[in-house]
Amino acid sequence: MKRENEEEVKGEEHGAKAVGLLELTLYFLRLGALGFGGPIALAGYMQRDLIPRGWITDREYQEGLAFSQMMPGPLAAQLAMWIGFIRHGVVGASLIGIVFILPTFLLVLLISYLYVAYRGISVVQALFYGIGPVVIAIVALSALRIAKKTVGRDWRLWLIFAVVALTTVVVRAEIALLFLAAGGIGVLIYHPPRYWRRGTTTPAVWGISGFLGIAGAPRLLELGAFFVKAGAFTFGSGLAIVPFLHQGVVLQHHWLNERQFLDAVAVGIITPGPVVITAAFVGYLVDGFVGAAVAAAAVFSPVYFFVLFIGRYIIRYRENAGLQGFIKGATSAASGAIAGASVILGQGSVIDVPTAIMCAASLLILWRFKVPEPLLIAVAAVAGIFLYRG
Structure with a gap:
């Protein structure tokens, strides 16, 4: 009190x-x-x-x-x-x-239940057939917009973007340590060593990388540890979590297949609130209600502790050139990873002429007009019902 x-x-x-x-x-x-x-x-x-x-x-x-x-x-x-x-x-x-997260969490639980119960029905498959290409367009444009805002005209940051994007496509995975490496390069670019003795040092708040991998842990503990780590690396926007989740959920742990993962991203976009509520959908598919609750709590926990323990220091040092450089480098890497992930996900979603047309049309509409993304996804879902051939 x-x-x-x-x-x-x-x-x-x-x-x-x-x-x-x-x-x-x-x-x-x-x-x-x-x-x-x-x-x-x-x-x-x-x-x-x-x-x-x-x-x-x-x-x-x-x-x-x-x-x-x-x-x-x-x-x-x-x-x-x-x-x-x-x-x-x-x-x-x-x-x-x-309370900010609860409404969308409950909505995702409902969608998850219906998805698991009825995904074998052709109409559900048709809905996500239409939704998939639009999600690819949204993810790709998100990467570009983050890059334009953060990278600007600095060719060095565009080089980080390109390297991370290409690496993500080639190895078909996001390498979390690239974020830290890119942040370090950003520090060297914007706050080179010759200035380190003259200015204040950047607070050491970025050591959040690999300590959360728990080999051989029970599945719920492993799920929670993974999503804590995911929540700590969503630089740039909510969709920055997509490549990280794809790496862990699909390729490393094999909790979901490519189709299920793309559907999970779609659920995060069409529901209100933070996009990273995708975690709850993934958790439900892995281990029901308990899995959803563990994943949702885990992915938001880094944010909560950042607010309580780091926020005041970030505000104090926000003009520090080293901190600004780290953020620019890490965010450039994040947008590159999102771009690479959109290519990987597109291979499983843009599979024929109708889906290619829907993806291209979505890119054009989102680029030229301020159409709400959930509305575009709803239209695509209806189109999927008419175009899907099973």
Whole structure:
């Protein structure tokens, strides 16, 4: 209670009104249930709704957005937890994180149940026949947009993008250590060693790579460990998790086949809330409800702990050239991995002339027009019913 009061006083000192935990919780419950459009759209809804009400200040929002963009993990969930934390401490971050994720988690559980129960029926196969090419288009454009935003005109970052994309296609897997290597190259590019003694050093918060692999662990423990690691490497956007999941879920552990994995990505896109809720669908196919709960909790746990223990330091050092360089390098690598994954997934989804046409048309529509992705997927699903030949 004392901590909550301190946070509310802090908010008032910065020009924000005191907002009750219940009010804030109900807002994020509604946003989690109705918030379509991806992470940028969800972040935009928070800015549109919360600043005019005086629940957060523009400065607090900008700091939270900058933190969420710098750190790995789903941006919208991280920003929601950040807002809960600055207003109501650990309790606020915890409760808002839960209610923001809960609606889409329950929806994914329902979809997962129906998928498992009826996927042998031809109409379900036809639906995902049409959905697959659109998902490929969405993933490919996501990689390009992240790259254009982060890489800009820096040929060195485009080289990182190309190398990681090509590596992903050739080895048919994402190599997580490439993210760290790319981040290190980014540090050398934007903060070379000759400046290290003059400026502040970048906080050592990036050692999150390989310690979570648990050989021979029981399946649920192995599932949880994998998704914790996945949540810690989703640099760039929610879809950055796609190549990482493909590597672990399909190639390493063989929990899903290529078709099931692409369907899992589609479920993450068509549901409201964070795209990485794909983890719950994967978990359900692996081990039912318990698997879904373990996977969902695991994939969001890094975000939660980043908010509680690292957020304040990232904000403090966000202008540090070394930190900025690491983020640019790692995000360039992430967008390259997404591009490579779209090629791999496309080989299993774009399988004939109709799917090739649907993929090309989706690319053109998404590139030229602001069409909601779930709407385009719904249209493609209907088209799949008419075009599928079994």
